[in-house]
Amino acid sequence: MSLSPQQAAAALDDIDCVEQRTYRARGYAIASPYLILWGLIWIAGYGACAVLPPERWGMAWLPLVIVGALGSTWFGMRARSSHAGSAERSSFGQAAVMGLAIFAFIAAVYYLFQPQSPLPYLIFPSFVAGLVYALAGAVARMPRFVWIGAGVFLLTLGGYAFAPQWSAIWAAAGGCGLVAGGLWLRTV
């Protein structure tokens, strides 16, 4: 068997292409349950914000965030037991650090700008989430994350622009976008 450099290069390109597709599919499969879980939490949380007075929003979100943290921990443990490598361990640690950094960033922005209306409290986290998904997708070369981030961002921004009085509903719709995105990732 004798190959020319061109044939060898074409075969290596095929290998590289399939490997990238495999890594991407694996990343999507790992991320899918997180998106679905947090999408459902968003829907419940912002749905509660739509019907409760602002002073009770914190009480509505607290148990939901606890459920989300516990669920995420369980997904992480399940991923570690079914995938023997250390990559999932580090990605779970990275996700925890990212979550804390995003929470700190949103809290700092609220502290800095002291919004007088409750609407920014409803809308701003969706913008940040959209940005984070789009950036993560661009960095990790996972284009579906970019589409999910753009979808959440545009849905929330568009809703706020046309009917700001329904901001909680638009934010909840962003949660629907996450659920749909999580289901979409499972189709790879």
Add this chain to the structure above:
Amino acid sequence: MAKPDELIHQSLRLKIMAALHAARAEEGIEFSRLKALTGATDGNLGSHLGTLETAGYVAVAKDFVGRKPRTRVSITRAGERAFREHRDYLREVIESGG
């Protein structure tokens, strides 16, 4: 100099081995996902998996999830070695300029 592996070099078998090698830390890849990753048809994939299995490069496991049959394919140690050696051969061909 690494040796070429004619059995692996066939286009679809090379893609199958690349996907299974990339997913070697997992408990195999399901048949339907492998089909999507390699762009193969059912019959084509089944036929080439049979060839690779006979050579001892892949292992095929069949079980049920509820009532649904599931086929998982994974790369064997011999398959990993053969794939890496063939990939090294391809790199050497490029470096040596033929």
